[in-house]
Amino acid sequence: MHYILKGMSLIELQNLMIDQGYPKYRANQIYNWLYKKSITNINSINNLPIDLKNFINHSCSINTLELSKENKSSNTIKFLFKTKSNDYIESVSMIENDRHTICISSQVGCSVDCDFCATGKMGFKKNLSIGEIIDQLLFIKNTVLTPITNIVFMGMGEPFLNYNNVIQAAHLMNDKEGLNYSYKRITISTSGIVPKINQFIHDKLKYNLAISLNATDNKTRDKIMPINKKWPIESLIDCSSKYNKLHRTGLTFEYVLIDSINDSIKDAERLSAIFKNTGCKLNIIPFNEIGNEYNRPSSQRIDRFTQVLNKNKKGFTLLVRWSKGTAINAGCGQLAIEY
Numbered sequence: 001m002h003y004i005l006k007g008m009s010l011i012e013l014q015n016l017m018i019d020q021g022y023p024k025y026r027a028n029q030i031y032n033w034l035y036k037k038s039i040t041n042i043n044s045i046n047n048l049p050i051d052l053k054n055f056i057n058h059s060c061s062i063n064t065l066e067l068s069k070e071n072k073s074s075n076t077i078k079f080l081f082k083t084k085s086n087d088y089i090e091s092v093s094m095i096e097n098d099r100h101t102i103c104i105s106s107q108v109g110c111s112v113d114c115d116f117c118a119t120g121k122m123g124f125k126k127n128l129s130i131g132e133i134i135d136q137l138l139f140i141k142n143t144v145l146t147p148i149t150n151i152v153f154m155g156m157g158e159p160f161l162n163y164n165n166v167i168q169a170a171h172l173m174n175d176k177e178g179l180n181y182s183y184k185r186i187t188i189s190t191s192g193i194v195p196k197i198n199q200f201i202h203d204k205l206k207y208n209l210a211i212s213l214n215a216t217d218n219k220t221r222d223k224i225m226p227i228n229k230k231w232p233i234e235s236l237i238d239c240s241s242k243y244n245k246l247h248r249t250g251l252t253f254e255y256v257l258i259d260s261i262n263d264s265i266k267d268a269e270r271l272s273a274i275f276k277n278t279g280c281k282l283n284i285i286p287f288n289e290i291g292n293e294y295n296r297p298s299s300q301r302i303d304r305f306t307q308v309l310n311k312n313k314k315g316f317t318l319l320v321r322w323s324k325g326t327a328i329n330a331g332c333g334q335l336a337i338e339y
């Protein structure tokens with residue numbers, strides 16, 4: 001039997017120790033080395049008895065990813081990792097003033113098939129394990145000196161189609177005995193898998209949730225996000241009142257602004273009507289070009305859109321988010337395997 005320790009929770013490590021005839025507290029030591037100290041080599045562990053070290057050396061491994069390529073442009077670094085199954089995933093580190101945001105992947109490829117998204121065009125390959133998700137963070141934590149302040153699940157894949165692994169990985173990031181990143185600093189972005197959004201709300205999970213809306217009418221959303229046929233716009237907006245009752249900050253909706261698709265004055269008016277007095281947060285993200293038929297609107301069209309929104313803004317907050325790292329294809333939605 002071979003055990004991959006990275007990704008295991010404290011309880012799983014405790015069960016492993018008990019099964020192997022070691023005292024339970026040994027699991028706490030290993031947990032501390034794996035996450036708080038973020039070791040990459042088993043030999044760094046120096047407070048375990050020799051027979052336990054031998055067991056770990058022979059029957060366990062800790063790393064799940066290998067760095068394949070690194071691409072840097074000013075304060076943004078894109079990492080390409082290879083998994084043990086020879087799949088490739090990407091993660092991004094972005095530093096701005098005292099904010100260090102990391103964008104991590106949840107799947108290899110994505111089955112949701114949004115028409116404008118580079119990852120969607122790859123198709124779906126596999127779900128990442130808890131270890132593969134947490135290792136993206138641990139690698140960046142060990143390589144980039146600036147402390148990580150924000151973690152967003154906005155890399156490759158649909159986090160809510162790999163719900164259990166994503167939530168377990170978020171718990172590992174959040175655990176006070178381990179990495180201890182506040183739940184306020186962890187954001188999960190979903191294309192709108194309603195049963196999983198409901199489960200998230202029902203389980204009273206405190207991480208920030210963002211839903212990619214990207215259209216103001218179902219006809220347009222059906223076209224650019226085929227998943228809309230299953231869970232249309234109304235079903236997504238319906239989630240916000242339940243969510244907002246339980247969270248300090250409102251549910252976030254992302255709106256990728258695409259030239260002549262969803263950037264008309266009518267769209268801006270409909271958007272402000274949809275969010276009126278909902279207490280939600282609306283993030284406008286100008287489209288990052290990926291060489292398909294979709295384009296970023298001109299700055300005049302972007303300004304016109306945000307001005308109409310600002311004028312009609314009532315009872316929701318608005319943010320225009322310019323992606324970092326577009327020069328190295330590390331902006332939102334630009335992550336795909338070009339290698």
Ligand code: SAH
Nearest residue numbers: 154157158189190191212254287288332333
């Ligand atoms: N699958 C999840 C999370 C990954 S995508 C989701 O769809 O929410 C993260 C965000 O990037 C989403 O809001 C998505 O709409 C957006 N996105 C995808 N392609 C983009 C592009 N080319 N330019 C800008 N944003 C894009």
Ligand code: SF4
Nearest residue numbers: 110112114117120191
């Ligand atoms: Fe998947 Fe998100 Fe891309 Fe849609 S936008 S294909 S859900 S990664």
